[in-house]
Amino acid sequence: MGSGQPRGRGGGRPTLEEVAVRAGVGRGTVSRVINGSPRVSEHTRAAVEEAVAELGYVPNTAARALAANRTDSIAVVVPEPESRFFSEPYFSDIIHGVGSALADTDMQLLLTFAGGDRERRSLAQYLSAHRVDGVLLVSVHADDPLPDLLQQLEIPAVISGRRSADEPLASVDSDNFAGARAAVDHLLARGRRTIATITGRLDVYGAQRRLDGYVEALTEAGHPVPSDLTAHGDFTEDGGRRAMADLLDRRPDLDAVFAGSDVMAAGARQVLREAGRRIPDDVALVGFDDSAIARHMDPPLTSVRQPIAEMGRTMTNVLLAEIADTRPAAARRLGRQQIVLPTELVCRESS
Amino acid sequence: MGSGQPRGRGGGRPTLEEVAVRAGVGRGTVSRVINGSPRVSEHTRAAVEEAVAELGYVPNTAARALAANRTDSIAVVVPEPESRFFSEPYFSDIIHGVGSALADTDMQLLLTFAGGDRERRSLAQYLSAHRVDGVLLVSVHADDPLPDLLQQLEIPAVISGRRSADEPLASVDSDNFAGARAAVDHLLARGRRTIATITGRLDVYGAQRRLDGYVEALTEAGHPVPSDLTAHGDFTEDGGRRAMADLLDRRPDLDAVFAGSDVMAAGARQVLREAGRRIPDDVALVGFDDSAIARHMDPPLTSVRQPIAEMGRTMTNVLLAEIADTRPAAARRLGRQQIVLPTELVCRESS
DNA sequence: ATCACACATGGGAGCGCTCCCACCCTACCC
DNA sequence: GGGTAGGGTGGGAGCGCTCCCATGTGTGAT
DSSP: OOOSSOOSTTTOOOOHHHHHHHHTSOHHHHHHHHTTOSOSOHHHHHHHHHHHHHHTOOOOHHHHHHHHTOOSEEEEEEOOTTSTTTSSHHHHHHHHHHHHHHTTSOOEEEEEEOOSHHHHHHHHHHIIIIIOSEEEEOSOOTTOSHHHHHHHTTOOEEEESOSSTTOSSEEEEEOHHHHHHHHHHHHHHTTOOSEEEEEOOTTSHHHHHHHHHHHHHHHHTTOOOOGGGEEEOOSSHHHHHHHHHHHHHHOTTOOEEEESSHHHHHHHHHHHHHTTOOTTTTOEEEEEEOOHHHHHSSSOOEEEEOOHHHHHHHHHHHHHHHHHOOSOHHHHHHTOOEEEEOOEEEOOTTO | OOOSSOOSTTTOOOOHHHHHHHHTSOHHHHHHHHTTOSOSOHHHHHHHHHHHHHHTOOOOHHHHHHHHTOOSEEEEEEOOTTSGGGSSTHHHHHHHHHHHHHTTSOOEEEEEEOOSHHHHHHHHHHIIIIIOSEEEEOSOOTTOSHHHHHHHTTOOEEEESOSSTTOSSEEEEEOHHHHHHHHHHHHHHTTOOSEEEEEOOTTSHHHHHHHHHHHHHHHHTTOOOOGGGEEEOOSSHHHHHHHHHHHHHHOTTOOEEEESSHHHHHHHHHHHHHTTOOTTTTOEEEEEEOOHHHHHSSSOOEEEEOOHHHHHHHHHHHHHHHHHOOSOHHHHHHTOOEEEEOOEEEOOTTO
16 A cells, blocks of 8 residues: 555645554554654664654644544633633733743644633533643633533643632632732832722632732721722723722722723723823822733833733643643542742832 | 443543444444434434433544544644734734634634744644644744745645735735825825834835835825835834834934834834924824724824734635635635735824 | 563554445335 | 335444554573
């Protein structure tokens, strides 16, 4: 069968078998060389490698996946396009980090778009049908069914940002609490006394933690935390505008605002400006994320930087470790890593 | 052989065979139902579908890929992380568009990171080893070897932004020329007379076309196009700064700047401000891309919007069509689509 | 020299699916 | 009534690989 040279369109790449013939060895031996097994003599290895090079052989992924029952690929499950995940630096940076962690391996990255709950449910099925060896979950709501489904199916998974204080899945998060504290401490240090906050959607644990950090910073400094200084946004610019308008309405005396995201801060800035408040003279403003818009805002926005690419990289490494872990499921369930990466306050002219 | 219920970790999803037994039919029949073949009686189809539902059967992708010699997946080849592609809206939006086009199909999306030429060369091999049915290329330099390799291997591919006027591959681009013209016409209409431009890297065809549009607009309006009004950036903020400094040095009398990207415009803005030029009073500024920073810049930046998500969507549809095309290679080579999507000038306070 | 054992190697048996050919049965024709 | 289409169906033959067992071949111990 098979002539030596490439055959017709598409189908015609060399197979393991052809390499074996060329090198004058058996299939098994070629397979061992390809997979770096030590149990091959130096001489044979060289012969096989030469044949591989001559033929331009590349293993067929599908065949390997079928035979070995692993795909050498992981999926990043991307939430509904509308979500804030797609705006702002988050998406790019996470992927960037994942990509750089994957560069050292021969794992492939699958991008999967998940819509509503129904789609996420069937998604779990698909993922389990040996499409991938593991899953990276980003931007997950507290009530998303997907993480539990994955756990049930015993598919290794890592989540970005836990869903609650006791996250059962492995997770990588940034220190939202400390970041918020640092922001508010900074405002206090600057002499601000009536500090309001605009929160993100509180069903996102990270948004809750930012609020917690805000409360803690004020409390610890001996300040009261009246509820009329807290307004709820939804991570959107428009939400930030509405929240800021509310705040100004309720507490015209405020002299600082800590926003749970840069985008909301941008919305807030507009309302403040329209209301004739100068930034930072009348009202200091601090955001969260340190995205591109923070640098370019007028005035440049003080913001809490999250190491997002680093998070992507860390998530990937944790996932790869989970995939490599061969202990029984019960044992693996135990030592799940909960990593929290530090945030950093970047001071600019808005505060 | 298999009991009815799931087996141990990982391995235990139901197979076609099990569905066949459950439904009391042959493997072939189940396969026909799964793949929507019409040659199945209504009665049998119902029985099979019930068995599928009961067992929660999901086809094994790897097995299907191996047997059918197609993967039902396409790859987006992402350039080196450093490139501008990763900053700014481009990446997110393209992926967004690709994702939405793919949502209507059952194709999967593979993200592949390509580094230097050597990596791109081996990448072509990998892609051809039936990892994917087609490839989407974004942000390609004029001398990138990958497109030609793909063409040689007869792997369907679509490129975003052509590499030259006679692009052999199918391509989807935005109308850089018309966008630049519109921007410059707008500046002329506003009474500006000494209009400079900051170009992107001219080995990117789109950057060249933006420059062409600038020249054409001025020429057509009867203005000279002195070379000292053109400075070259590299799509980075810092490049924008340097180019603006040069420009100011050479032509302190300029009253408008058309930048080849928003990021470069941001850099230019800083230099203009430091030089004491007011925007737009002394110098009008127009960018390209209409990214998030354009909206948040001070003052908000007039910019040329590209329909990036739409480009991603269109590229995907073109690619899917190429994949579906079963005509002989020679015939397919002919009718390759070259799509150009319209750009739109978004006027804000900077001009 | 003899046995044991380790290492190196070949190749059969699948992995779960699609493709396709052979087969059966019914319906319709002459 | 026999012949002939076809639609509907079953299942063999792979797809290209990994896994693993059986088989060689060389070494050192006895």
